[in-house]
Amino acid sequence: AQKVTQAQTEISVVEKEDVTLDCVYETRDTTYYLFWYKQPPSGELVFLIRRNSFDEQNEISGRYSWNFQKSTSSFNFTITASQVVDSAVYFCALSEEDAGGTSYGKLTFGQGTILTVHP
Amino acid sequence: DTGVSQNPRHKITKRGQNVTFRCDPISEHNRLYWYRQTLGQGPEFLTYFQNEAQLEKSRLLSDRFSAERPKGSFSTLEIQRTEQGDSAMYLCASSLARAYLQETQYFGPGTRLLVL
Numbered sequence: 001a002q003k004v005t006q007a008q009t010e011i012s013v014v015e016k017e018d019v020t021l022d023c024v025y026e027t028r029d030t031t032y033y034l035f036w037y038k039q040p041p042s043g044e045l046v047f048l049i050r051r052n053s054f055d056e057q058n059e060i061s062g063r064y065s066w067n068f069q070k071s072t073s074s075f076n077f078t079i080t081a082s083q084v085v086d087s088a089v090y091f092c093a094l095s096e097e098d099a100g101g102t103s104y105g106k107l108t109f110g111q112g113t114i115l116t117v118h119p
Numbered sequence: 120d121t122g123v124s125q126n127p128r129h130k131i132t133k134r135g136q137n138v139t140f141r142c143d144p145i146s147e148h149n150r151l152y153w154y155r156q157t158l159g160q161g162p163e164f165l166t167y168f169q170n171e172a173q174l175e176k177s178r179l180l181s182d183r184f185s186a187e188r189p190k191g192s193f194s195t196l197e198i199q200r201t202e203q204g205d206s207a208m209y210l211c212a213s214s215l216a217r218a219y220l221q222e223t224q225y226f227g228p229g230t231r232l233l234v235l
Contacts, residue, residue, distance in 0.1 A: 109161030
């Protein structure tokens, strides 16, 4: 069965610090997708990134970067020079092939990491 | 594009009552998902549709829960005989599914249910 673990329940940093959110996953599939979502206090989940298992290239988008390491089943997320607006709950999620084997369906989420950035 | 919308945003009900939630996906998205999120937890999958067909249901979806997507557009989630344990945020997401690809699921604002 697929599983996602976000071991850090809460992280607190001061503005401008760099912070890394850890995500470890378990799957028996060789083909799968990984996601990060942000949930601000308003409650709506905001998509950040999607990565498939064949693409191990790290990605940078502005202050955000992602480190995908298949060998350790990890997909970590780093925020550089954090800002107060980054305060939110961050979720890592995994999607495997569905029963038909031709597409991907449900997401399995981790428990989330609460990030608080203090001014 | 208009995002995923959900109604109502909040619902307070008494134990034993029935409630129904509605989700309108992003237009042209053929997949629609329902998730439930309790306090301090990540969303948990309940069920999903491709067009009007319900393709998968979680074991979490007891026989008191039923979901429909009659014309492949909006969907409803009904909970009969609500229990206090049903109190949660109910999230809807939609995506454009294509063979051998996982497209991004975009989430609505959720319906927060409180059962007294």
